Structures are given as structure tokens and as C-alpha cells.
Amino acid sequence: MSNWWKDGIIYQIYPKSFQDSNGDGIGDIPGIISRLDYLDYLGIDMLWISPIYESPDADNGYDISDYYKIRPEFGSDQDFEELLIELHRRDIRLILDMVVNHTSDEHEWFQKSRKDPAGPYGDFYHWQPGNNGELPSNWGSFFGGPAWTWDEIRQEYYLHLFHKKQPDLNWENPEVRQEIYKMMRHWLDRGVDGFRLDVINLLDKADGYPDGQIKDGQKYGNGVPYFSNGDRLDDYLAEMNNEVFRHYDMVTIGETIATDASQAKTFISSENHPLDMLIHFEHMSVDHGDGKWDKAEFDLVEFKNIIDNWDKEIRPEGWNAFYLNNHDQPRAVSRFGDDENYHYQSATMLATMLLTLPATPFVYQGEEIGMTNYNFQDFNELRDIESINYYKSKAKENKEKAALKRISEIGRDNARTPVQWSKELNAGFSEGKPWIKVNPNYQAINLSQQRDDEDSILNYYRALIEFRRNNQALISGSFEQIAADDEEIFAYWRRLDGVSYLVLLNFSNKEQSFLADSFCSILSYVNGNYFEEKEHPDNSLPDLKPYEARIYRQSN
Structure with a gap:
């Protein structure tokens, strides 16, 4: 099978914020279809769409309640079929976001698991009894608070590394794995061209759930050493590859938390590698101090050395992915550049790096027009559960203004404001009230204006994408x-x-x-x-x- 994914450009869509077609303020699949000619114009080869499955939306779709159904707010199954047809007609491949570390607590599996511990789904999740009211371990959730929640029906604790409505699947159970493989084959058989595998290196949890280290001032322990890159992970990924991936001409992109290049080699550099490339976070942490919310100065030397090290470790046996923006990161032009005084120069300098490094480039919606961070002024403007929890924790210390300032710098909602298509109402995103506010600078920064400007950020991207495509040395x-x-x-x-x-x-x-x-x-x-x-x-x-x-x- 050819490695077509090495040569192309991947464009990520966060469907809720891309284009609304029916005026309900939420982006949808028909909205995406209406903009496919634009993606073709830009020069995109692959389209990664964040989750569009049935979900109660506790974490913006990354809490899936039915892997086989399209979320009604996004459209119908027929809309999905049309999207697939129209993408392939333009020679654009479709990559679906696949979340298999956890489900929604509203998923049928979890509901049956909590009601019937001895039944076929009883062991589909991580359940532990309460020990005199004590948590099974001191692990903290990525979204704040404990990683364990008590369930009144089952009378046990369940593990959730993220939101409490996102219980972690028990991958040690072979029935869980077979259900996941069956679901993956369903989408691939329909014509999907690959998966972006959400937090795929967290599948294996250490036996006994050992307590993590607690730093001064923190309430919960760091469980990362006990649930990332675990001993059984290689076996799970090898089985996934043998059962599913190797039977299709597809691309597999793993998102991996707390993974360095030497660890990544196992996944993407072996002869029968289960993954084609990784989305890692190492270069995204160079402006973090003690955790994401602790600000540190951007260290370019460290940033460069991370890129250099990943190239040396992974190639030529494996292949790298590279991104500056995605749905979990603030806008790069605001983060690594100067979006006030050198907006064009910052955005195009970053584009030059993105499109000339030895990796498959990922362009996130709006990045190609230099969309910026949003200056959040009020708690009610926030939608991201991680930011909301951070704000609440700081509000207890009477530090609301400082919290909003930090969220405006690093929060995930920065990436989720609607795409700025034009100067029209709501930036051309929706005729209704958007689910999250549009950045007020859409009058100055929008696609319609840049499309007509030969010297715009958008047309710089287009030209550089074409230049890269025709120069194999840059690939x-x-x-x-x-x-x-x-x-x-x-x-x-x-x-x-x-x-x-x-x-x-x-x-x-x-x-x-x-x-x-x-x-x-x-x-x-x-x-x-x-x-x-x-x-x-x-x-x-x-x-x-x-x-x-x-x-x-x-x-x-």
C-alpha cells in the first residue's frame, strides 16, 4: 500500500464551529459540504473531522454515546454519505476522529455495566469498590478534580481520566476490544480513509491503580506514569493493527499524551507499525510552567531541539506529523507571534515553518487566514469544560480576572470560535445565534476579504502548499x-x-x-x-x- 499520507496536507475541521447550514448556531455536515470547493481551492488532500457521532456533548463530542450514529445536530446518515461522495469526487480523503479510550456515561455499554455487574458488560469499564469512603487511588482528572466518581446504582467508583461523563473503557477485557474493532471496520467499509485516534496511548492502566506523586499545593496525584504508554499498550495496538488497520489502505494518526520521541518509535517506526504518525504535545508545552495553566516564556531553543530530536528519532523508518493549531490549542499567531503589530508577518512565518518541516502538515480551520485568540471578558462566554473548571478553581481564590486572562492566552475555546468567512452577520458562520461567540475582529480578519487579496495570509498558504507539493525535498x-x-x-x-x-x-x-x-x-x-x-x-x-x-x- 502506498504512503499517500506523507505527501499531502491535512485540514482539521471542528464541525460545531465550521459552517452552520440551518440557522441553529451549530456547524453541521451540510455546512461542511457547502465549503468543500473552498478546501479544494486551498489545496487540501485530507480532511480530519472532530467527532460527529451521537453525544450528550459534555466534552464537545469527545464523549460518544453511540459510535454508529451521526449526532442529529450535525445532520443525518445521508448527509454523511453525501459528504464522503463529495470529498472523494474532489480527491480529498476523509479521516474520522476515533475516541476509544472512553465513552459517554450515556453509552449503552456503561448503562448496562452499572446496572448489571455480573452481566456481559459488567467489566467493560474500570470499577472499584469504595474503601471506607476513600477513592481507589489519588489520580487527578485532566479536567480537574478526582479521576474517580461514585456511582449510586452500582455502588462502586468508576475511572474517568477526563470528564466524569467520560468513563474509561477497560481494554484488558477482550470483548471491549472486539466491539471497538467491529465498529472501526464499519466506518472503513463505508469508505472512510483513516482515523485520528484520540489519546490512544492511555488505553492500558496499571494493575492496582497505584497512587501518583502529589506536588505541594495539589490535592490529587499524578497518575500519568500509571496510565500512559503502559506495558500492555504495544499488544493492544498490534492487535488493533492485525484485526483492522492492515486490511485497509488507510492512515492511522495517534494522539499521545506524555510521550517523547524515543517512546513513539515503538508505535510508528517498527516494521509492522500500528500507527503511521503521532500527534504529540512536547513542542506544545514549551510555554507552560508547572502545568498548562502556569505561564512560562516561550523558549525557541527548546522548541527547535524538540523538532530536531523527533526527526532524528523517527525518520527514516517512521514519519512525523506537525501542527501548531488544533481544537485543543490556542491560536498559534497569538501564541508564537505578534497578532497586533505583525499579524500578517507572524501568521505567514509560522505557515512557512509548518509547510517546510519534514512531516505531514496539519492546518486547523481558520489558521490559514490568521484567526487569533479571543479576549474573554466574562465567565458566561466560556464553553470548554477544562477552562470552566479552571475558572471556578481560581474564583475560590478571588482571581477571576487572572483566570480569564490565562484562558484568553491558552484556553481551548480560543480554537473553537466560529470560522470567520466574511464581514456579514456572525462572520458568515450562521444566521442564528452561534453556540459560542464570534471573535469581534472578523470585520478585519475574514476569508472573503483575503481570497480577493493576492498578498493575503490565505493566498500565502495556497502558494506555499503548491510549492511544497512540487518540491519533494521539502516533503x-x-x-x-x-x-x-x-x-x-x-x-x-x-x-x-x-x-x-x-x-x-x-x-x-x-x-x-x-x-x-x-x-x-x-x-x-x-x-x-x-x-x-x-x-x-x-x-x-x-x-x-x-x-x-x-x-x-x-x-x-
């Missing part, structure tokens, strides 16, 4: 970082079969000098995000302007 060529200790510049070579490109990226708001004159006589400028004269008659590279990106080709 599968070697990667060699230059000046790894430079705190402002990210510079690297991409080389393949005698073709060499030098990429220079200024991550600062000041001019930066780089490279000696002797380097320049063999370089020809081919692309960049500033519009000044490109000729350099003195054979020296001019200083890089704030957030400037340049691509040079080395002459033979």
Missing part, C-alpha cells in the same frame, strides 16, 4: 538544523537528490542578522513573506525583519 528530504542555540532564529536545510533549500524564520519582533557573507553567493531567494526587493547584489543576506520568513535554494 521527504533530510533535515539539518543550523545555529541550534540561536534564541531568535530557526534555520534549517532541507536536502534531497542534489536539491537543497535553506529556510530562515525570525521568531522575534526585531531585526536579526544571520549567516556569513560567504554563505550567500550560492543561494537564490525563492520565497518569503516580505514584499521588498529580493535581489542582493553584494552577495550578502540582509537582516531578517520582524517575523520574516525566507526560503533560499542552493545553487549546484
